[in-house]
Amino acid sequence: DQQVKQNSPSLSVQEGRISILNCDYTNSMFDYFLWYKKYPAEGPTFLISISSIKDKNEDGRFTVFLNKSAKHLSLHIVPSQPGDSAVYFCAASAGAAGNKLTFGGGTRVLVKP
Amino acid sequence: GAVVSQHPSWVICKSGTSVKIECRSLDFQATTMFWYRQFPKQSLMLMATSNEGSKATYEQGVEKDKFLINHASLTLSTLTVTSAHPEDSSFYICSARDPLTPSFEGYTFGSGTRLTVV
Numbered sequence: 021d022q023q024v025k026q027n028s029p030s031l032s033v034q035e036g037r038i039s040i041l042n043c044d045y046t047n048s049m050f051d052y053f054l055w056y057k058k059y060p061a062e063g064p065t066f067l068i069s070i071s072s073i074k075d076k077n078e079d080g081r082f083t084v085f086l087n088k089s090a091k092h093l094s095l096h097i098v099p100s101q102p103g104d105s106a107v108y109f110c111a112a113s114a115g116a117a118g119n120k121l122t123f124g125g126g127t128r129v130l131v132k133p
Numbered sequence: 134g135a136v137v138s139q140h141p142s143w144v145i146c147k148s149g150t151s152v153k154i155e156c157r158s159l160d161f162q163a164t165t166m167f168w169y170r171q172f173p174k175q176s177l178m179l180m181a182t183s184n185e186g187s188k189a190t191y192e193q194g195v196e197k198d199k200f201l202i203n204h205a206s207l208t209l210s211t212l213t214v215t216s217a218h219p220e221d222s223s224f225y226i227c228s229a230r231d232p233l234t235p236s237f238e239g240y241t242f243g244s245g246t247r248l249t250v251v
Contacts, residue, residue: 029174054237063139063226063242064177109176113237120167121228121240125176 023047024112026124034132039097041127043110046091050112054121055084055095058107067108068095100131135161135231139243146217146250154212154246156227162207163229168200171224171245183210217250224248 025044033039043053051072056064070077070084070093077084083096097104107128111121136159146152156166164185169177181202182190189202199221201213210229214221225246231239 052237063244066238069237120179120182123177
């Protein structure tokens with residue numbers, strides 16, 4: 021039972037354009053969501069997060085939107101840069117920090133120069 | 134920022150042998166560490182939660198006798214893959230939480246270990 025899903029395994033976008041990554045979840049107990057960026061043979065690095073009490077969080081070129089009623093979140097990267105090419109995972113947690121994270125399957129982003 | 138060191142970064146072992154992977158928090162004390170496994174082009178799957186000074190909590194379907202976890206100190210957790218088989222070949226990643234960072238941003242991942250069993 022996959023509680024966090026990223027239905028697009030890959031995404032190709034032109035440099036300077038917007039990248040939109042989507043994530044859906046099924047567990048209504050999830051109340052904190054994170055996006056991680058991962059390069060091959062490396063561990064994930066934290067990108068941006070959002071609490072369920074918010075519907076938007078912005079940090080520079082990265083914005084995460086949360087639609088609780090639809091159990092859907094998205095990550096917008098604008099403008100996309102070649103260095104953004106990586107695999108992006110969304111993750112979710114229920115309860116306070118210290119609880120486990122449940123990851124989606126990842127979306128591979130390729131930003132073309 | 135918080136740093137988690139994972140060693141080795143890659144290892145090749147013969148079928149039937151055991152392999153130990155270390156995860157160290159370098160500049161903070163981690164009462165809780167997490168061990169993940171990632172198959173090619175798949176997500177990170179949580180294997181177990183490692184608690185300092187107590188037994189690890191394993192996720193459903195993970196064989197605790199095969200994947201031995203020890204968290205003997207606040208800065209070190211080890212994962213031992215016992216009697217390894219080719220199907221254990223995978224990318225293993227640990228994560229540690231800095232308790233002084235109150236949110237999930239305090240989770241830091243190691244760089245992972247590529248295990249190949251031949």
